[in-house]
Every structure is written in structure tokens, then in C-alpha cells.
Amino acid sequence: MRGVWLIAWRELRAYLLSPIAYGVTAVFLALSGFFFFQHLADYSIRSLQWQYPGTQELLAALHPNQHILQPLFDQMSILLLFVTPILTMRLIAEERRAGSFDLLQSYPLTERAIVVGKYLAALAMLVLMLGLTWAYPLLLVWLGRPDLPAAAVGYLGLGLVGAAFAAIGCFASALTDKQVLAAAVAFFGASCLWLAEWPARNTTGWLKTALTHLSMRAHLLDFFNGVLVTSHVLFYTFLALFWLFLAVQVTEGLRWR
Amino acid sequence: MIRLEGVTKRYGRLLAVDGLTCTAQRGECCVLLGPNGAGKTTTFRILTTLTALTAGRAEVAEYDVSTAPLEVRRRIGYLPEVPPSYPEMTVASYLRFVAGCRGLIGAAAGRQVEQVTDRCGCGEVRRRLIGNLSKGYRQRVGLAQALLGEPEVLLLDEPTLGLDPPQAAEMRACIRELAMERTVLLSTHILSEAAALGQRVLIMHRGRLVADATPERLALAVAGNGALTMNLRRPTSDVVDTLTAIPGVLRVLADADGRYLIETGAEVDCREEIAALAVQQGWGLLALSPLTTPLEETFLRLIREAEETPRCGASG
Numbered sequence: 001m002r003g004v005w006l007i008a009w010r011e012l013r014a015y016l017l018s019p020i021a022y023g024v025t026a027v028f029l030a031l032s033g034f035f036f037f038q039h040l041a042d043y044s045i046r047s048l049q050w051q052y053p054g055t056q057e058l059l060a061a062l063h064p065n066q067h068i069l070q071p072l073f074d075q076m077s078i079l080l081l082f083v084t085p086i087l088t089m090r091l092i093a094e095e096r097r098a099g100s101f102d103l104l105q106s107y108p109l110t111e112r113a114i115v116v117g118k119y120l121a122a123l124a125m126l127v128l129m130l131g132l133t134w135a136y137p138l139l140l141v142w143l144g145r146p147d148l149p150a151a152a153v154g155y156l157g158l159g160l161v162g163a164a165f166a167a168i169g170c171f172a173s174a175l176t177d178k179q180v181l182a183a184a185v186a187f188f189g190a191s192c193l194w195l196a197e198w199p200a201r202n203t204t205g206w207l208k209t210a211l212t213h214l215s216m217r218a219h220l221l222d223f224f225n226g227v228l229v230t231s232h233v234l235f236y237t238f239l240a241l242f243w244l245f246l247a248v249q250v251t252e253g254l255r256w257r
Numbered sequence: 258m259i260r261l262e263g264v265t266k267r268y269g270r271l272l273a274v275d276g277l278t279c280t281a282q283r284g285e286c287c288v289l290l291g292p293n294g295a296g297k298t299t300t301f302r303i304l305t306t307l308t309a310l311t312a313g314r315a316e317v318a319e320y321d322v323s324t325a326p327l328e329v330r331r332r333i334g335y336l337p338e339v340p341p342s343y344p345e346m347t348v349a350s351y352l353r354f355v356a357g358c359r360g361l362i363g364a365a366a367g368r369q370v371e372q373v374t375d376r377c378g379c380g381e382v383r384r385r386l387i388g389n390l391s392k393g394y395r396q397r398v399g400l401a402q403a404l405l406g407e408p409e410v411l412l413l414d415e416p417t418l419g420l421d422p423p424q425a426a427e428m429r430a431c432i433r434e435l436a437m438e439r440t441v442l443l444s445t446h447i448l449s450e451a452a453a454l455g456q457r458v459l460i461m462h463r464g465r466l467v468a469d470a471t472p473e474r475l476a477l478a479v480a481g482n483g484a485l486t487m488n489l490r491r492p493t494s495d496v497v498d499t500l501t502a503i504p505g506v507l508r509v510l511a512d513a514d515g516r517y518l519i520e521t522g523a524e525v526d527c528r529e530e531i532a533a534l535a536v537q538q539g540w541g542l543l544a545l546s547p548l549t550t551p552l553e554e555t556f557l558r559l560i561r562e563a564e565e566t567p568r569c570g571a572s573g
Contacts, residue, residue, distance in 0.1 A: 006357045010343075017345040099339035103402075106305040106337075107358040108330040255309045257268075 003109040007117025008124070011091070015125050020090070024083050025129050035075045036136045039068040040143075064146040065226065069137060073154045073224045076133065077217070080126070080162050081194055085186035087125055088169025089179040091118045092251065096177035111251040119170045119244055126162040130155060150226025157223025160236035161216060165190050167243035174250040190216075193239070258283050258410055258440035259304065263313035266299050266464075273299040275464035276313070281457070283409070286436035288455030289444040292560065296464040297444040298338060301414045304442070305335045318409050331360075334403035338414045340395040344388025348379055348398055351387055352405065359406035369405055377401040377431065393424040400431065411435060413443040417450060429454055462560050483521040483547065485528065490515065490541025499538065503530050515543075 015021040047062055092115070095101035104114060134155070140146040165186070172186035173179075193216045200211035212218055216239070219232040259281040266274040274296040281287040289297045302308035303315050306326035314321065320328040343351055352374065356366040374380050377397045382390060387398060396416065403411060416432060417425040432454060435441060445451055451458050452472045460468040489496065492515045500509045500517070505525040510518040521527050528545055535542040 002360075002362075003358065006354065010346075010354050014343070014345055098342045099337060100342050102302075102305075102307050102337055103335065104358075105307055106330060106333065106335040107355070108327050108360065109358055110327065255307060257308075 001113075003113035004117040004120065007104075007109070007114055008120040011118050011121030012124050015087075015121060018090075021087065021125060024086050025125075025132070028079055028083050028129055029132055031079055032072065032076050032133050032136075036068070036072050036133075039071055043067045064140045064144045065150050068140065069146065069151055069154060070224045072136065073158060076130075076158055077161055077220055080158065080165055081190055082187070083129075084122075084126065084162060084165035085169050085172070085183040085190065088122050088166055088173055088186060089183035091122060091170055091173040092247075093173045093177050093179045093182045097179075105254075112248045115170060115174070115244065115248045115251055119166060119247070122166045122170065123163055126166060127159060130158055130162065147226060153226045153228050154224050156228070157220050157232075160223075160233065160240075161220055164193075164216060164236050164239040164243070167240040167247070168193075171243045171247040171250065174247045258285075258318055259287075259442060260316040261300075261313070262315075264300070264303060264310050264315050265312040266296075266303060266308065267311045272464050274303070274310075277461075277464070277466050278313075279459055279466060279469055281440050281442055283440050284437060285456055286432070286441040286443070286454055287457045287459055288451040289442065289459050289461055290446065290448070290451045290455075291444075291461035292446060294463070295461040297446075297461055298414055299464075300461070301335070301337075301412050301442075301444060304329075304410075304412055305333060306330060331406070332409045334406070334408035334411045336396075336399045336403045336411075336413045336416055338418065340392075340399040342387070342395075344386060346387055347384055348374070348387060348390070348401075349383040351398065352401060355402040356405050361406060369407075373401040373404045376404065378427065392419045393421065396420060396424070396428065400428070404435070409439055411439055411441045411443075413441065415445060416443055417445070417447070425450075460560075467560070467562070483525055485519040485521065485531070485545060485547055487517045487519060487531065487535070487545045488515055488543040489517070489535065490543055492517075492540055493538070496538075496540065499534065500531065503527055503534065506531075 043062070043064065046067070050062065092101065095104065105111070137146055137148060137151040141148070168189045169182070169186040172189065173182040175185060176182050193214060195215070195217070196211045197215035197218050200208050200215065203211065213235075216236075219235050222229045222232055259279075261277050261279050264274055264277040265272070277296070277300060279287075289300060291297055299308060303310050303322060304317055306322050306329050309323065314323075316322070317329045318332040320332065322329050343354075346354070349370065352370045353366060356370055361369055374383055377400045379394065379397050379401055382394050382398075387395065390398065396419070400413070400416065403413070413432065417428050420428060429450065432441060432443065436454075436456075443454065445454075455472060457469065458472050459466055492511075496517065497509045497511055500506055500519060505522050505527045506519055507522060508520040510520075519527075519531065528547075532542060532545055535545075
């Protein structure tokens with residue numbers, strides 16, 4: 001276990017000294033900030049419009065969680081689909097290209113410890129990135145009365161989907177020593193699972209059921225509504241563990257090349 | 258400490274290592290010598306558990322590399338051909354990290370980092386980023402990380418590659434010192450380095466071991482018959498005839514200034530008889546020593562012979 005933390009700590013330090021990590025975080029924060037202020041402006045306009053007589057019911061139903069945070073979380077989850085592969089592409093591919101991965105594998109550490117350590121560092125970066133966006137719901141406390149526990153459940157959903165994306169990215173990074181290729185494979189893999197509900201609309205029977213269950217997006221909406229469903233938590237946990245398991249297998253398989 | 262028995266590694270149709278059998282004991286410095294593509298790095302990768310072997314058996318400190326890779330990793334220090342590259346880390350933080358990977362914690366880790374830093378001459382750059390170091394210092398840092406955890410076996414892949422002559426000499430001196438207390442296996446394609454460092458030289462060509470002996474014995478083995486060189490202060494005209502009469506001496510060639518070349522039968526040592534005769538005749542014996550073929554000549558001849566030997570399958 002000590003090996004896992006050592007690798008994670010070293011990797012996190014490398015992230016914090018890497019311009020790519022800062023660039024990705026900056027883009028994520030800028031876009032999510034833009035979306036937040038867009039929804040906030042929309043919310044403000046509606047709340048002004050619904051001040052008029054006859055629209056009191058609408059005004060009563062206007063809630064910052066539903067009109068600001070839910071669409072924001074939805075857009076942030078799509079942003080994660082793009083930024084996570086960029087964050088994870090370097091995890092193993094960079095070290096394999098530089099030759100330092102061989103040296104790392106020659107230390108008395110298991111491949112599992114190496115992969116999990118690197119994965120945890122990527123996850124910590126994602127949590128850090130999402131943590132910075134807590135400024136938005138907290139800003140709403142100043143402006144209105146948001147449901148913060150429901151927002152926390154939304155963030156849990158974002159964290160879980162990010163964890164699954166990161167595991168796919170980790171697996172893709174283990175496949176190759178080319179970072180761009182790793183990012184492309186991770187994006188493709190994550191997109192397939194993200195959009196699995198699209199082909200489900202045109203199918204019937206067991207295939208429809210399977211595709212609907214596989215869709216990462218379908219499992220996310222309850223979180224954004226502030227509803228914590230155990231099966232969704234288990235789905236993302238299983239997905240992350242499955243891709244991590246594959247990443248470990250690929251890394252161990254490097255010996256047989 | 259290192260035992261290879263019929264180790265074979267195949268990459269598809271390419272036979273990188275072909276039935277390699279050899280051993281290296283504690284306190285021994287063995288040099289894997291061979292041209293590029295001889296299979297030296299693949300052998301190192303097998304011993305460091307980075308590459309699985311196709312056939313045969315490889316052991317390090319009595320642990321099988323295939324069945325007990327973690328035990329093997331605990332007992333080896335590895336300096337790869339490409340020195341470590343975490344450019345964003347300082348030398349000290351990198352060595353602390355490696356110490357942690359090797360299971361060293363707290364004060365013990367700090368102490369060992371200090372020791373290897375001083376031993377490898379990295380003290381003055383300990384606070385510098387690895388990315389800003391010269392090739393020579395990176396190599397030293399590479400050696401320092403290999404020494405952490407006091408491994409029983411050191412595997413050094415081309416340790417002086419890219420170093421300037423003074424740096425290479427320093428590195429060799431350091432390796433010589435290290436070899437006194439542990440098993441060292443290093444690879445090189447520099448013949449003078451093999452001769453200077455190796456108590457044993459293992460010559461590889463196209464994945465096969467073509468010779469395994471001390472540099473001196475290798476040279477004699479290739480020469481076939483033994484050869485001696487003798488210097489006399491007061492040679493007489495009958496030196497050649499008198500020496501040829503000694504049993505085991507095949508031929509005597511007179512060189513300039515009282516220098517003689519004496520060819521003897523293979524594995525025949527006539528030095529005692531020759532010396533006694535020289536003293537008895539009053540020739541003024543100044544020197545008598547075995548004549549060794551230079552290692553370069555030995556190496557080229559072995560490679561030529563290996564190429565002439567027919568073999569199946571491709572190699573690299």
C-alpha cells in the first residue's frame with residue numbers, strides 16, 4: 001500500500017508542475033464558469049419576468065438547483081469527457097516513452113501498485129478541479145437558497161463519472177507510448193460508453209436494456225437531481241475497477257512483448 | 258548469485274537470446290561484451306524481470322525471475338541504458354522517492370540517500386533538477402538509485418555510454434569498488450572497458466554466448482598455442498637452439514634488442530624451465546611473461562568464428 005501512495009504522491013507532484021494540468025484546469029474552470037454565469041443570468045431574468053401577476057406559481061417553482069446547478073452539472077460532465085483523457089494520457093505513456101517506466105518496474109513494486117498509484121493521482125487532480133467549482137454553489141448561497149446537500153450529490157455524480165473516465169484513460173495510457181494516441185483512445189472509449197443510450201433508442205429487447213444500462217449518462221441524471229441511488233454508485237465504481245483491472249493486465253503484459 | 262540456464266528469448270521470428278548459459282558469483286564483475294543487437298540489453302531485461310523469457314531458467318540470488326519477480330527486484334540494482342528521467346524532480350527528492358520504492362523509510366532512507374549521493378559524487382547537485390543535469394551527472398544519479406537498498410546484484414547496462422573520458426574513468430573506478438562486495442554484471446561494447454573492468458568477459462553475438470573467460474585466458478584460447486615474451490640483457494648466439502630443446506617449446510623467434518618470442522604447446526607452462534636455463538647460461542634475464550593477444554583481436558576473431566558457424570533461425 002505504501003508503494004501506491006508513493007507513486008500517487010510523485011505523480012501528483014508531476015501534475016502540479018506540469019503546464020498541461022494547469023492549462024486543462026484553466027479551460028475547465030473558464031468554460032464551467034461561463035456556463036454558470038449564463039444559467040445565473042437566465043435564472044435572474046426569469047425571476048424578474050415572473051414577478052408579474054399570474055406568474056407567482058412559476059416563480060415559486062423557480063429553484064437555483066433546478067435552473068442553475070442541474071444544467072451546469074450536465075455541461076460539466078460533458079467537459080469532463082473531453083478534459084479527462086488529456087489529464088490521463090501521460091500517466092503511463094509518457095514514462096514508457098522516456099524509458100523511466102522500465103526502471104519503475106524494476107523496483108520491488110507490483111504493477112497493480114504502480115497503476116493504482118498513478119490513477120489515484122489523476123483522480124486527485126480531477127477532485128481538485130471539481131473542488132474549485134464549489135465556488136458556484138457557494139455563490140448561490142449569497143444570492144439565494146440553494147439545496148447544498150443536493151448539490152453535493154451532484155458533485156458526487158461528477159466525481160464518480162470522472163473516476164470512470166480516468167480509469168478508461170489510465171487503461172488507454174497503458175496501451176501505447178504515444179500520449180496523443182492514448183488521449184484519442186480514451187476519448188473514443190469514454191464517448192462510446194457515454195452515448196450508449198443513443199443506439200438504444202433504435203433497438204428493442206435485451207439489446208436495448210443492455211445499452212441503456214451501459215450508458216454512463218443515463219446513470220448520471222439522478223445524481224444531478226440530488227437523488228443518491230446505490231445502483232448508480234455501484235455502476236460507476238464497477239466501471240472504474242473494471243478498466244483499472246484491464247490497465248493492470250496490460251501493464252503486466254508488457255513483460256511478454 | 259546470477260544463474261542463467263539455456264535462456265532463450267524470441268520476439269516473434271527474431272531470436273534475441275539463444276540458449277544463454279552462464280553464472281556470476283558474489284564479488285565477481287562480469288562484462289557482457291558484444292556488438293549492437295547481440296542480446297545484451299535483452300539479457301538485462303530478463304534479469305530485471307522486465308521481459309519474460311521464452312525458454313530456460315534465470316535466477317538472481319537464488320530466486321527465479323519468472324516465479325518470484327518481486328524477490329528478484331528486491332535484490333537487484335539496475336542502471337538502464339537511458340538514465341532516469343523525471344526532469345521535474347531534484348536529485349535528492351528523486352533518490353528519496355526511489356528509497357521509498359525500495360521499502361526504505363524515515364531516517365534509514367535519509368541515511369542511505371546521503372551515502373549513495375556521496376559515493377556516486379552527486380552531492381553538489383543534490384538540489385538541482387534532474388532535467389538540468391549534464392549526461393555525466395544523470396548517469397551518476399542513475400548509479401546512485403541503483404545502489405539504494407544495498408542490492409546484492411548490480412546490473413549496469415552500458416554504464417559509461419555518452420560519458421567523456423574523465424567521467425568514464427571515474428565511473429569505472431566506482432564500479433570496481435562496488436564489485437568487491439557484490440555481484441556486478443555490466444554490458445558494454447567498448448573493448449578496453451571490458452578488459453579494464455571484467456574479471457570475466459562474456460562475449461555475446463547474435464544472442465549466443467561465444468566465449469566466457471577472463472580477458473587473459475580468452476586471448477590465449479584464441480591464440481591456440483601459448484606464447485611467451487622474454488627479454489635478455491646478454492643474449493648469446495645459441496639462445497634460440499637452447500630454448501627450442503626444452504620440452505614443450507615449439508618455436509623461438511629472435512626479435513630486436515634481446516627480445517625473444519617463444520611459442521609453446523597449448524596449456525603448457527615452461528616458464529620455470531626457461532627462467533632456470535636463462536640464469537644458468539648467464540643471459541641476464543630481464544623479463545619473462547605470457548604474451549596475450551589484445552582483446553580487440555580476440556573479440557573480432559570470436560565474432561568471425563560465430564558468424565561462420567551455421568545456425569538456424571534469425572537472430573538479433
